[in-house]
Amino acid sequence: MDRKVALAICFVFGVVMFIQYFSGSSLARQVNQSILEYWQIVFAFTLVVGIVGVVRTNVQRINKRDDVFFRIVTLAGIIIMPVVALIWGIKADTPFMWMFENIQAPMQATVFALLAFFVASASFRGFRARSVQATVLLVSASIILLSRSALGGILADEIPQFAEWMRNYPSMSARRAILIGIGLGSITTSLRVILGIERTWLGGRR
Amino acid sequence: MKRLHSRHWVFLGLLVVITAAMLLRVPMQLRTSPETQRMFDYLDQLPEGSVILVSFDHEASSLPEIRPIAEALLRHAFERDHKLIGMALLAEGTVIGYRLMEQVAEEYAREYGEDYVYLGFKPQFIAAILSMGESIPATFPEDYLGSPYATLPLAQKVSSYDDVAGVLSITDGSLTTHWIEYGGARYNLRVMAGVTAAMVTTYDPYVSSGQMHAMIGGLRGAAEYEQLIDVGGGGLRGMLAQSTAHLYILLLVIIGNVLYWREKKNKAGKR
Numbered sequence: 001m002d003r004k005v006a007l008a009i010c011f012v013f014g015v016v017m018f019i020q021y022f023s024g025s026s027l028a029r030q031v032n033q034s035i036l037e038y039w040q041i042v043f044a045f046t047l048v049v050g051i052v053g054v055v056r057t058n059v060q061r062i063n064k065r066d067d068v069f070f071r072i073v074t075l076a077g078i079i080i081m082p083v084v085a086l087i088w089g090i091k092a093d094t095p096f097m098w099m100f101e102n103i104q105a106p107m108q109a110t111v112f113a114l115l116a117f118f119v120a121s122a123s124f125r126g127f128r129a130r131s132v133q134a135t136v137l138l139v140s141a142s143i144i145l146l147s148r149s150a151l152g153g154i155l156a157d158e159i160p161q162f163a164e165w166m167r168n169y170p171s172m173s174a175r176r177a178i179l180i181g182i183g184l185g186s187i188t189t190s191l192r193v194i195l196g197i198e199r200t201w202l203g204g205r206r
Numbered sequence: 207m208k209r210l211h212s213r214h215w216v217f218l219g220l221l222v223v224i225t226a227a228m229l230l231r232v233p234m235q236l237r238t239s240p241e242t243q244r245m246f247d248y249l250d251q252l253p254e255g256s257v258i259l260v261s262f263d264h265e266a267s268s269l270p271e272i273r274p275i276a277e278a279l280l281r282h283a284f285e286r287d288h289k290l291i292g293m294a295l296l297a298e299g300t301v302i303g304y305r306l307m308e309q310v311a312e313e314y315a316r317e318y319g320e321d322y323v324y325l326g327f328k329p330q331f332i333a334a335i336l337s338m339g340e341s342i343p344a345t346f347p348e349d350y351l352g353s354p355y356a357t358l359p360l361a362q363k364v365s366s367y368d369d370v371a372g373v374l375s376i377t378d379g380s381l382t383t384h385w386i387e388y389g390g391a392r393y394n395l396r397v398m399a400g401v402t403a404a405m406v407t408t409y410d411p412y413v414s415s416g417q418m419h420a421m422i423g424g425l426r427g428a429a430e431y432e433q434l435i436d437v438g439g440g441g442l443r444g445m446l447a448q449s450t451a452h453l454y455i456l457l458l459v460i461i462g463n464v465l466y467w468r469e470k471k472n473k474a475g476k477r
Contacts, residue, residue, distance in 0.1 A: 029340055033340045033344065036333045039330060039333040040328075040330050040333050040337075043333070044329070091350065092304055092305070092351070097301050101301065101305075104266060105266035105302070108266040108267035109267055109269055112268065113270070116224075117216075117217045119455065120216050120219075120220045120451075120454065120458060121213050121216050123458050124213075124216050124458040125213070127462060128462065128463060128466045129467075138463075145455065146456070148403060148424065148448075148452065149426070149445075149448060149449035150234045150236055150426075150429075150445050150446070151452070151453060160239075164239075167406075167407060168414070172407075172411055175408070175410065176411050
């Protein structure tokens, strides 16, 4: 019974949202605005579900003595940030924002910056001209790399021009094909969900 | 152990190359790409006082690349006396965007409320974009600082996308796609973007089809833009480091392949 109710809600909202998209009436716009507001409220509840999941998993792992220190840091972050936000707010110049700007942002930038070192290491150890395809990839990547630096234009004008050609033709046609595939796949999946054919979002049971 | 050793040398080499390039500060002259020129021309030719929505749709991790892009675009917009409404679709971009707008507005003596406004973060980006198309005041009843929307002189002139010249999405991911699909397709909002280099090819089809009006990409895009507005910044400063790092990686690829072919030849010789 509960699954039928969920399927009915999904069908009704799917059809209503589909129809209102093509309607210019004021009633349709009001319905749209109300649904969008509820959408954001529902999203807030999904965050709670996510937080409960993270806390539960980490507590279970701590009990099993698995990476205890890192899990305690994770849990401390989950507890401290909302507490600080609740006491002093989340606007500029609050302790919450101080922690974000001085702890979270530098840590994230540091982790992201490490990618440069991994790329350098991987290009030395793994980027080999083992086959014709790999050689084409290697040459293309080298030209793009040069074109995105200041040296491309200095070495030869043809390098940025050729890189632009690669972006505008081979790369873009492949990208477009992927995008069209994604679009068609999204339409099919959406229809299957709205019509109740696809039910894995309910837990996967038939 | 030997393999671990070579990796460490690679890391150390990159560190030396980037540090040396950052210390050198050699002035660079770059060829302006057509897409950067297109973005510049659009902002330059907009009538003075046009309202532009600036959405900071990025995380903190990409700040070194995103910051020069955002600064260059904000500088140009403020210099041309455009009015800016800032916001964020990712929580992490919220304070970063606010700080950037505050800093650049101060450089050009622009006043909060009159010349720029910061609305802050709205969760659930698709719902937020669609909701703003219906009503911006209903989506953001108050600004980031807690002032009611109706009390802000600039905000009073803006009730929906019809009142803005376009949206400038500063992004390190695929969020601009939602601006195109929902803001552009449904509400005819003009979409422009400043994106990280890794995302350039993702957005190329949208620029080519006209669904995205203009785009600047990566540190190079920022550096080109800084040249066009004649204000130096992080783009031009970082270009030498990026260029030498690229050269270093190319050199590693060549050395790696020479070693690979030599090893292959040796093996074939033994058989």
